[in-house]
Amino acid sequence: MTAPADQRHEVPAPAAPPPDTRVAWGERPSIWVRIPTWISLSGFILVLFALWYLLSSLELVSPFILPDPMDVVAELGNMANAIGTGGLLAEALGITVLESILAFAAAVVLGLGFGFLVAESDFGRIVLMPLLVAVNAAPKIVFAPIFIAALGFGISSKVALGAFIAFFPLLVDTAAGLASVDRDKATLFRSLRISRRKTFFKLQLPSALPFIFAGLKTASVLAVIGVVVGEFIGGGGGLGQQTKIAGDLLATDRVYAYGIVLAVFGYLFYAVVAYAERKIVFWQTPHGVQAGG
Amino acid sequence: MSSPSGVLATGSAGDTRPAPVVSIRGVSKRFATTGDDVVALTDVDLAVAPGEFVCLIGPSGCGKSTLLNLVGGLLPPTAGRVEIGGRPVTGPPSEVGMMFQKPVLLEWRTVRENVLLPVEARNGRKGAKAARGRADELLGRVGLGEFEERYPNELSGGMQQRAAICRMLIGDPDVLLLDEPFGALDELTRERLNLELAKIVSGTDKAALLVTHNIIEGVFLSDRVVVMSARPGRIVDVVDVPLPRPRCLEVVTTPEFTALVARVRELLELGHDDDGKDGDR
CATH class of the missing domain: 1.10.8 (Helicase, Ruva Protein; domain 3)
Structure with a gap:
């Protein structure tokens, strides 16, 4: 147990690829682990598509419910064309995208602002929070006619509805995050006599970021939902309204096509936020390989 | 800035040490709860000189962490006085550096x-x-x-x-406050870090107050071991550790060391009539 004079322990050994013990123990990883995700995913989508094709070509389901997938593909092609040439659909998609981004931005302002108030002030915590919980518990779509009456059939009523639906989870996550500061870290900051304002920016806010990003991801999805619901009810020329019109005309293939486009947009929106999360909250995921023992 | 020496009851008699950098006099700490108040510490006197390494050892709930927090200015005492460098502690002093279990x-x-x-x-x-x-x-x-x-x-x-x-x-910092700093680590790493800590602190005039559950660790690192007991938290006795420095791990096997460990253990048993039920504050 003699300690060497030159103490340089725990320096990690040069990285050597570890032997695949799973194979040695006879537990081969499943096929889904071994093949690349993009292959398995697109393969699975193709299978679903084939199933769909089978169902509709055998006329097992009414085409008003499940249209011919080729019609949907054709409709998607039309859309791509229209978007390329800047037609009505391009405008519709542009409106919905713009509304969604604005609704998300407004939800961020509201969610972070009220979340801060609720976490940091007694008024917010005691008076504001129960009220906000009650409002949140209501099916918020009932407020849609009010937003339309107040803000008209244009973009702003959809932005308001989208923000209204999206901000609450962000508020809750922000408040929870700001209150989640590790006790030991708070003690450390106190022992270093770090001011309240500096503690907020150097400790509380970074501690809250993982929570805030969870809220931002939820909000990015809800903002699109809120905007499209607003368009269903209040028109305005967006893709939601186009979908509603197509549905009223029983043009199910177009409903599917628009739905797919909206899904892709919603996914991209979410992916952007998730990407920002990975970049900003880098310490949440294991950063590189664990060194030392 | 007055330093009224002579009134310092340090637990060990015959004070020839330099003026203490940490002085704790008649300190008590009660925590108000919904039921009865919890007496975490009662009437504690302790002085730590520059360059001295003192360890606080005792069962859970004996208030050793509370004592550390009082010196670190993180808690106000209910009664008594804590001074660092001759100035009363009214908040975290700049002369203090802290280390926690994590x-x-x-x-x-x-x-x-x-x-x-x-x-x-x-x-x-x-x-x-x-x-x-x-x-x-x-x-x-x-x-x-x-x-x-x-x-x-x-x-x-x-x-x-x-x-x-x-x-x-x-x-x-002039004063190091160590609250079970390596308690969460495995035995080997802990031993190594204790050695390094001793190496870093020895030869400086930094005073160190270490809270530990580990008798061997406490005796190995310290110039004095303060044995505490719970309910209410108080100092049972102070054991001087006159082993020469620098110490290497072999000292653990010497009869002198073993005797000191036995003495601390005996004192712990003495103050152990009431076992700690809850964790440290």
Whole structure:
């Protein structure tokens, strides 16, 4: 147990690829682990598509419910064309995208602002929070006619509805995050006599970021939902309204096509936020390989 | 700034030490709860001289962590007086560096940025930048020379505590408050870090107060071992450890060491009539 004079322990050994013990123990990883995700995913989508094709070509389901997938593909092609040439659909998609981004931005302002108030002030915590919980518990779509009456059939009523639906989870996550500061870290900051304002920016806010990003991801999805619901009810020329019109005309293939486009947009929106999360909250995921023992 | 020496009851008789840097006189601490108040500490007297390493040992609930927090200015005493450098403690004093059971590193800062946090708190970002060389020098001394730019998640528990040692030392504190700093680590890492800590502290005039559950660790590191008991938290006795320094791990097997350990154990048993039911405060 003699300690060497030159103490340089725990320096990690040069990285050597570890032997695949799973194979040695006879537990081969499943096929889904071994093949690349993009292959398995697109393969699975193709299978679903084939199933769909089978169902509709055998006329097992009414085409008003499940249209011919080729019609949907054709409709998607039309859309791509229209978007390329800047037609009505391009405008519709542009409106919905713009509304969604604005609704998300407004939800961020509201969610972070009220979340801060609720976490940091007694008024917010005691008076504001129960009220906000009650409002949140209501099916918020009932407020849609009010937003339309107040803000008209244009973009702003959809932005308001989208923000209204999206901000609450962000508020809750922000408040929870700001209150989640590790006790030991708070003690450390106190022992270093770090001011309240500096503690907020150097400790509380970074501690809250993982929570805030969870809220931002939820909000990015809800903002699109809120905007499209607003368009269903209040028109305005967006893709939601186009979908509603197509549905009223029983043009199910177009409903599917628009739905797919909206899904892709919603996914991209979410992916952007998730990407920002990975970049900003880098310490949440294991950063590189664990060194030392 | 007056230092009324002579009234200092340090537990050990015949005081020839220099003026204490930490002085605790008649300190009691009660925590108000919904039921009866919890008496965490009652009538504690203790003085620690510069360069002295003192360990607080006792069962859970004996108030040793509370005592450390009182010295660190994180809690006000209910009665009595705590002084550091002759000045009464009314908040976290700048002369104090603390270490906790966990490393308590900020995951979003590099190791170097973590070490520089106390400097940044006192002198701002510019001051922290100016102290980078000192941070790197400290990190080199604990074997983290190549890890300044890494993030805490990339380090093992032992390495994280080494970084925490550097953060404690960066402000060159006169008093080190160590609350079971290596308690969460495995035995071997803990032994190694204890040795390093002893090496870093010895030969300086830094005073250290260490809270521990481990008798051997306490005797090995200390000049004096303060044995405490619970309910209410109080000092049972103080054991002087006259073993020469620097100590290497072999000292653990000497009869002198064994006798001291036995003595501490005996005192712990003495104050152990009421077992601690809840954790430390």
